[in-house]
Amino acid sequence: MRFPWNRMEADLKRELEHHLHQLTAEYERRGHSHEDAMWMAKREFGGSEQVKEMCRDERRWAWMFGIWQDFAFALRHMRRSPGFAGTAVLTLALGIAANVIVFGVLQALVLRPLDVPHADRLMTLARTDQTYPILPYPEVRDVRDGNTVFSAVAAWSVWDVGLEANGVTRPVWAFPVNGQYFEAVAIKPFLGRLLERADDDHPEASQAAVLSWPSWQSYFGADPNIVGKTIRLNKHPYTIVGVTPEGFYGTEKFIQPAIFVPMANAASFGEGDLESRGHASVWSVVRIKDGVTTPQVQTELNTIAAGIRRRYPKDEEKAGFKLTRPGLMGDFLGAPARAFLAGVMVLAGILLLAACANLGSLFAARTADRTREIAIRMAIGSSRWRIVRQVLVEALVISILGGACACGLAWMALTSLAAWHPPTTYPIVFFVRPQPSLILMALLISVLAGVLFGVMPLRQIFKTDPNDSIKSGGNQSFRGRRWALRDVLLAAQIALCCVTVTAAFVSLRGLGKALTMDLGFNPKHAVVTTFELSQAGYLGAAADQFQRRLLERVSQLPGVVEAGYANSTPLNEDTTTSSVFSQQTADFRASNRAFYCYDYAVSPGYFTAARTPLLAGRDVSFADTPKTPPVAVVNQQFARRLFHSEHAVGRYFKNSSGLPIQIVGVVADGKYLTLSEDPSEVAFFPISQEAATKTSLVVRIRPEFPDAATNDMAGTIRKVIRDLDPSVPIRESSAWNSQLGMTFFLSRVATAALGIFGAFGLLLSIAGTFGLASYTVSKRLRELSIRVALGADAKQVLSAALGRMLIVLGSGSVVGIVLGVAASRLLSAIVYQASAQDPFVLAAVAFTVVLTGSLSVAGPVRRALHIDPATLLREQ
Amino acid sequence: MPNKKTDLIQGTLDLLILKTVAHEPLHGYGIAQRILLTSKEILQVQQGSLYPALHRLQRQGLLKSEWKESGSGPMGKYYTLTALGRKSLQEEQAQWQRYAGAVALVLES
Numbered sequence: 001m002r003f004p005w006n007r008m009e010a011d012l013k014r015e016l017e018h019h020l021h022q023l024t025a026e027y028e029r030r031g032h033s034h035e036d037a038m039w040m041a042k043r044e045f046g047g048s049e050q051v052k053e054m055c056r057d058e059r060r061w062a063w064m065f066g067i068w069q070d071f072a073f074a075l076r077h078m079r080r081s082p083g084f085a086g087t088a089v090l091t092l093a094l095g096i097a098a099n100v101i102v103f104g105v106l107q108a109l110v111l112r113p114l115d116v117p118h119a120d121r122l123m124t125l126a127r128t129d130q131t132y133p134i135l136p137y138p139e140v141r142d143v144r145d146g147n148t149v150f151s152a153v154a155a156w157s158v159w160d161v162g163l164e165a166n167g168v169t170r171p172v173w174a175f176p177v178n179g180q181y182f183e184a185v186a187i188k189p190f191l192g193r194l195l196e197r198a199d200d201d202h203p204e205a206s207q208a209a210v211l212s213w214p215s216w217q218s219y220f221g222a223d224p225n226i227v228g229k230t231i232r233l234n235k236h237p238y239t240i241v242g243v244t245p246e247g248f249y250g251t252e253k254f255i256q257p258a259i260f261v262p263m264a265n266a267a268s269f270g271e272g273d274l275e276s277r278g279h280a281s282v283w284s285v286v287r288i289k290d291g292v293t294t295p296q297v298q299t300e301l302n303t304i305a306a307g308i309r310r311r312y313p314k315d316e317e318k319a320g321f322k323l324t325r326p327g328l329m330g331d332f333l334g335a336p337a338r339a340f341l342a343g344v345m346v347l348a349g350i351l352l353l354a355a356c357a358n359l360g361s362l363f364a365a366r367t368a369d370r371t372r373e374i375a376i377r378m379a380i381g382s383s384r385w386r387i388v389r390q391v392l393v394e395a396l397v398i399s400i401l402g403g404a405c406a407c408g409l410a411w412m413a414l415t416s417l418a419a420w421h422p423p424t425t426y427p428i429v430f431f432v433r434p435q436p437s438l439i440l441m442a443l444l445i446s447v448l449a450g451v452l453f454g455v456m457p458l459r460q461i462f463k464t465d466p467n468d469s470i471k472s473g474g475n476q477s478f479r480g481r482r483w484a485l486r487d488v489l490l491a492a493q494i495a496l497c498c499v500t501v502t503a504a505f506v507s508l509r510g511l512g513k514a515l516t517m518d519l520g521f522n523p524k525h526a527v528v529t530t531f532e533l534s535q536a537g538y539l540g541a542a543a544d545q546f547q548r549r550l551l552e553r554v555s556q557l558p559g560v561v562e563a564g565y566a567n568s569t570p571l572n573e574d575t576t577t578s579s580v581f582s583q584q585t586a587d588f589r590a591s592n593r594a595f596y597c598y599d600y601a602v603s604p605g606y607f608t609a610a611r612t613p614l615l616a617g618r619d620v621s622f623a624d625t626p627k628t629p630p631v632a633v634v635n636q637q638f639a640r641r642l643f644h645s646e647h648a649v650g651r652y653f654k655n656s657s658g659l660p661i662q663i664v665g666v667v668a669d670g671k672y673l674t675l676s677e678d679p680s681e682v683a684f685f686p687i688s689q690e691a692a693t694k695t696s697l698v699v700r701i702r703p704e705f706p707d708a709a710t711n712d713m714a715g716t717i718r719k720v721i722r723d724l725d726p727s728v729p730i731r732e733s734s735a736w737n738s739q740l741g742m743t744f745f746l747s748r749v750a751t752a753a754l755g756i757f758g759a760f761g762l763l764l765s766i767a768g769t770f771g772l773a774s775y776t777v778s779k780r781l782r783e784l785s786i787r788v789a790l791g792a793d794a795k796q797v798l799s800a801a802l803g804r805m806l807i808v809l810g811s812g813s814v815v816g817i818v819l820g821v822a823a824s825r826l827l828s829a830i831v832y833q834a835s836a837q838d839p840f841v842l843a844a845v846a847f848t849v850v851l852t853g854s855l856s857v858a859g860p861v862r863r864a865l866h867i868d869p870a871t872l873l874r875e876q
Numbered sequence: 877m878p879n880k881k882t883d884l885i886q887g888t889l890d891l892l893i894l895k896t897v898a899h900e901p902l903h904g905y906g907i908a909q910r911i912l913l914t915s916k917e918i919l920q921v922q923q924g925s926l927y928p929a930l931h932r933l934q935r936q937g938l939l940k941s942e943w944k945e946s947g948s949g950p951m952g953k954y955y956t957l958t959a960l961g962r963k964s965l966q967e968e969q970a971q972w973q974r975y976a977g978a979v980a981l982v983l984e985s
Contacts, residue, residue, distance in 0.1 A: 015904060015953045018946075019923065022905035051924050058931040 012055055016048050066386075067393060074394040081366075085398065087767045088362050092402025092446050093409060094760045095355025100410035100442045102348040105417070106341045107438075114326060115247040117186045118287075122251065125153070125284040128320035133283060137263075137274040139308065139319065140284045144180065146304045149292045152183035155282040156250070159269055160694075162535030162729040163259065164232035165219060171535065171729040172215065172258035174233070175250060176266065184287040185251065191216075192227035192242030200262040208262065209238040213246045215258035233261065235537045235727075236268055251285045251326045269534070277315040285326055297323065314589045347503060347757050350496045352445070354761065357493035358768040360453040363395070364489070365775045367457035391454055399450025403443040410442065487804065491812035493768050497761035498816020499823055502845050504751075504758025506820075509841050511751045520635075520670010521570060522611035523736035525703045527714045528569055531721065533693040536728040543693045546724065548622075551603065553720050554699055559713065561700045564606030566684075567692035570672045571740055580681070581654040582642060588658055595641055597634075597681040598672045601692045606684075607633075607667060609698040617649035617665030620686035630689060633665035638681040698736070710735040762852055770856035773805050777860040781867065789869035801864040802857060809857075813849045820845065889921065889929050891972055894938065894957065894965040901944070903952035904930060930955060938964050 020041055027037035056065065078085035116122060125143065126133035137155060144153035154177065161174040179197035187194070190213065199206040211219075211226065220226050229240050238261065249256050263282070266274050274281055288297060301321040308319040367374075374387055533543040547565055554563045568574050577596045585592050604621050607614050615636065624631055632653075639648035648663045655661060661683075669679050701713050714733040721728055732739065777784070784801055792800070821842070896902065896910050907930075908921045933939040938961035946952035957965065 011953070014950070016923075016927070018903060018950055018952045019905045021950055022903075022946075022952075045923055048923075051927050054924060054928040055931045058928050058935060 008059070012052055016045075016051060020045055020048075066389070070390050070393040071397065073390065074397045077394065078397070084362065084366055084771070085401075087771050088359060088398045088450075089402045089405060091355045091358045091362070091764060091767055092399060092449065093405035094764060095352040095449075096403060096406035096442045096446050097409035097413070098348045098351045098757060098760055099445070100406060100438050101413045102341070102344050103441075104410065104414045104438055106345060114251060115249075116251075121288045121290070122184065122326055123286055123288065123323040124251070124326040125286050126322055126324050127280075127318075128322050129318045133324060134280040135282060135284055136277045136280050137282045138277050139316075139321075140178070140282060142308055143284070143286070143301070143304055143321065144178075146307065147300055149289055149297045149300050150286045151289045152180040152186075152287045154178060154181035154184035154285045154287075155263060156181055156285075157263070157282045158255070158257070159261075160532050160535070160731065161233050161259070161261075161269065162235075162532070162727075163219070164235070169535075169727060169729045170219065171532070171731045172219075173255075174259045174261050174269075175257040176263040176269070177260050178263045181260075184285050185248070186287065187245060187248050189242040190245040191224075192240070194242050194244070195260055195262060200264045203264050203267055205264055206262060207236065207238045207265075208241040209233065210242045210244060210260040211240055212244050212257050212259065213248065214256055216243045219258075233259070234269055234535045236265075251283075277312055286323070294323070317590045344753055344757075347500055347754070350499055351757060351760055351764070352449075354493045354496035354500075354764050356449050356453060357489040357496070358764055358771075359449060360456065361489040361493070361768060362771055363453045364457040365772060367391070368779075388455060388458060391458055392451060395450040395454025396447065398454075399446040400443070402450065403446030406442050406446065407439045410438070487808050490768055490772050491808045491815075494765050494809060494812030495816035495819065497765035498813055498845070498849060499820040500754075500757045500761030501848060502817055502820025502841075503823060504754045504761075505841050505844050505848070506838075507751045507754045509838055509844075517675065518670070519571065520612055520668055520672075523740055525701055525705065525710065526609070526611075526736040527699045527701065527710055527717060527733065528736045528739055529697040529699070529714070529717045529721070529733035530731045531695055531728050532731070533695060533728065536725060538693060538728075540691055543695075544688065544691050546728075547603070547687070547695055550697065550721060550724060551605075553724070554697065554717060557699075557713075557716060557720070559701050559705060559709065561702055562605055562609040563697065563699045564603045564609040565687070565695055565697045566600050566602040566606050567687065567694045567696065568600060569610070569696045569698065569736075569739075570600075570670055571675075572696075575673050578683070579656040580638075580642065580683070581656070581658075583652045583654060583660060585654055585658075588654075588656055593656075594653070595681055597638055597683050600682065600684050601687040601690045602633075602684045603687045606698060609700045611700070612670065613668040615666045615668060616646075617663070619665060620684065620688075622686075622688050624686035624689045626689055628689075630659060630661045631664045631686060632661050633667055633684040634663050635667050635682045636669045637679040638683060639663075639666055641681050707735070762848070766852050766856045769805075769809060769853060770859065773802060773857045773860040774863070776805060777801050777864050784864055785867045785869035788867050794865055797864055797867070798861060802861065805857065809853050813846075813853070817842070817845055817849070888972070889925055890933060891965070891968045892919070892921075893926075893929060893933060893955075894961055894968065897939065897955050898957050898962070898965055901942075901954040901956040903946060903954050905952075907955070933961070937961075 023041035023044060024034075024037045027040050028034060032040065059065065114122065124133050125135065125140070127135055127139075140153060140155045143150075147153070156175050156177045159174045159176055161172055162169050163172045163174075164170075177195060177200075179195065179200035182194040182196070189210070192210075194210055195208060199208050209231070216222060216226060223229075226240055227242060230237050231240060232238070244260070261269075263274070301323075305320045308316045312319075377387060378384075533539075533546060538546050551563055551565060554560060568576075575598050578599045579588075579590075579593045580595055580597050581588060581592065582594050585594075602620060604619055606612075607619055614633075617633070620631070620633060634648060636646055639646045642648070642653055643651060646666060648666055650663065652660045652662050667684070670682075671677060672680050672682060697717065699713060699717060701709060711734070714735065718730055718733045721730060780801060784797055787797060787800060892911055893907060896907050896914075902910060904923075904926055908923075908926055911919050911921055930939065930941075934941060934955070937958060939955045940958050941953050941955045943951045944954045946954075
């Protein structure tokens with residue numbers, strides 16, 4: 001390398017050589033032989049290296065040169081002990097990467113405000129009686145017209161729409177929005193204009209649609225002349241009037257809409273009645289006027305709610321409003337997501353603490369190792385500052401390497417998370433981006449940790465007398481030494497790692513139970529195909545005919561055992577509810593309701609195709625028509641709740657319009673919305689009595705068929721539908737198993753996150769234990785070989801070498817497991833059936849801890865047992 | 877031979893070096909020899925002090941150096957006074973004489 005000091009070094013060398021030459025010449029003049037003269041000159045000159053060193057100290061950039069030297073020395077040192085360097089870098093990288101990743105997600109989902117102007121004035125409107133922020137549309141209108149505190153009150157929803165453009169029909173997610181939506185979010189269009197109040201004034205007021213940036217990019221090739229072009233939505237022509245800017249994705253942080261349409265046009269999209277006060281169907285965000293305080297807003301919302309209750313005592317008995325933070329479906333996802341992320345952040349913090357403890361004990365061990373070297377340096381006149389600087393530079397090199405590795409890891413994890421789509425048909429995207437500020441934070445933490453723990457152990461060296469250190473060769477007597485800092489650090493670190501391992505096992509066990517539980521249907525060997533017939537213009541009887549024709553065709557396909565269809569299948573996030581009243585009820589106000597039940601419309605054969613056991617009575621039939629008396633099949637929980645017995649066949653219940661419905665069959669309970677729900681009440685109505693355009697076709701194939709046959713069948717069914725009518729956009733046709741992905745999503749994400757933390761924790765504890773055990777053994781090799789020479793047996797050698805280690809290991813593990821069990825109670829909120837009291841979990845954690853502990857001390861133990869005293873004592 | 881020689885009082889070496897190179901450019905060895913000769917072999921400058929002092933004076937801008945042929949053998953590094961060095965020499969010399977005079981007064985009283 002060419003540095004100015006390289007030339008200066010050469011100069012210095014020449015200058016001193018010149019001096020020596022002159023001195024030699026002088027002695028030669030005095031009559032000595034050349035050899036004698038040279039020898040005498042050298043003797044008089046003394047140590048030329050010392051002179052050089054003193055000259056170097058006089059230079060202007062002396063300190064920089066010194067640091068460069070220290071740096072080169074540190075690298076040389078690390079090359080000579082790659083085990084230490086590798087462990088330290090790995091430790092730092094793991095601890096910091098975990099924190100940067102978790103903080104990145106936290107920032108994206110919780111901390112970062114929505115990307116709209118004055119995001120702090122934008123709030124989600126929710127009913128006080130439920131956490132899911134969904135409201136009846138008339139209530140949103142009441143708030144809109146009756147308030148003085150909001151500058152805009154927006155309503156929006158998510159519809160499944162067939163978008164026909166350039167000859168292709170695609171199922172896309174449309175956001176129907178009211179006229180004040182874009183006033184509330186207050187964004188500027190990227191192209192053209194946004195939807196205005198006039199567009200939503202009355203049904204079919206305008207056929208204007210606004211594209212989102214991603215759909216403009218992917219469906220229209222970023223056509224700059226898109227404004228004014230006509231497309232078809234569910235067969236109705238719409239004109240594109242504008243495109244939203246790139247960063248805008250609505251007011252929920254993970255839903256990406258494709259297109260915005262006026263909400264007033266609901267009827268033409270085949271969407272149900274938005275006007276009913278009993279049916280919550282829209283989300284709402286409001287923009288609070290400048291200068292208005294939260295208590296003012298709440299007072300006014302209370303007044304509006306009181307008015308609504310007065311005017312509609314029957315439907316709106318419980319009307320009441322509150323504001324929540326937007327972005328994560330109000331408190332529905334927001335609260336658990338915030339709690340979970342906070343929990344994970346704590347785990348990440350624990351991991352960082354463990355990593356720091358590990359680093360501390362590593363550096364402590366290393367510095368103890370260098371006591372002799374440092375003592376020698378002090379003895380020949382090195383200043384303390386010089387030694388501290390050397391150690392600092394070494395710690396800095398390690399922490400920068402560790403920080404760089406952590407940044408790489410975190411960057412990879414966050415980018416792949418951003419590119420990942422959860423297994424659901426909803427347009428979910430994570431807007432997680434690795435932030436440069438995070439990288440900076442990571443580097444800062446690593447440098448701080450490295451420097452702190454690198455320099456701390458030096459104190460103990462400065463306290464010792466260099467003379468002693470040199471004489472005893474750094475081998476101070478270990479017998480009866482006090483518990484050193486590094487023992488405590490190791491125990492703490494092992495305890496912390498046990499916490500993460502316990503958490504990982506608890507959630508793994510929970511997920512395992514969730515995966516094998518009884519769902520009330522069998523998603524194996526079945527294909528589910530979903531589509532919305534209204535998107536192809538089928539309504540009412542036409543839809544019914546199409547569905548029956550399709551069922552007929554599909555039933556004849558080779559390999560199909562049974563087939564049936566429904567408006568929706570359980571656990572697919574698309575569940576509707578209706579009110580149930582007992583037969584004696586005459587006044588159908590909300591407070592007289594017996595309970596809410598989930599409702600499905602099913603075809604004959606659906607139960608057998610889904611493998612939902614029919615326990616009593618009969619299946620629905622195509623003979624049940626709008627002209628025959630209304631009937632339903634209910635599940636056991638429904639029967640138990642209404643009649644306090646499972647004998648429900650032949651008995652009646654009433655719906656909210658007072659219509660008596662006869663129960664003709666009872667089916668087994670299952671899971672309908674989430675895996676962790678309590679047994680829920682469900683009613684299945686004949687689809688021939690309550691026509692639905694939304695269709696989920698369930699096809700059961702022979703169980704002996706391989707998995708590939710399931711996918712083939714999914715393709716075949718697509719083809720059959722296309723043969724019947726190519727304009728029906730198919731949302732999905734695939735194995736039922738794979739469609740349930742979202743159901744297990746939260747558990748899976750939690751388990752994956754905790755599993756990674758557990759693995760990080762294990763790696764850390766292995767690194768720490770192994771490092772300290774092998775250090776202890778190598779330090780005491782001499783003492784141990786004397787013991788062996790004097791006739792100590794294997795057990796005595798081991799207890800002498802690693803007895804203390806084992807105490808540290810054991811006590812750390814016990815404390816860690818106890819802490820982990822306590823912490824895991826928090827997990828049960830997220831991971832289904834997670835319980836730390838499970839003996840299986842406790843056994844697994846204990847086994848893992850013992851196994852990793854033994855693995856990491858195995859090497860040092862072997863070394864201690866294979867000591868050959870003769871060789872060793874001769875060497876030293 | 878070293879017994880008769882006196883160690884330099886702290887701080888006087890810089891002055892001696894400046895004075896010695898004021899007459900003509902000299903290399904390190906030459907400076908040491910000249911000081912030894914002019915002090916009648918009493919003041920011996922150690923290499924361990926001479927070279928750091930030379931480098932320090934050069935960094936302070938009192939000396940400058942160049943590589944030149946020396947009578948025989950390899951090139952030598954010759955030091956000369958800069959203008960700043962000449963000024964510093966005068967000041968230091970005056971100060972030293974005041975100091976030495978004062979010490980002498982006390983000792984002779």
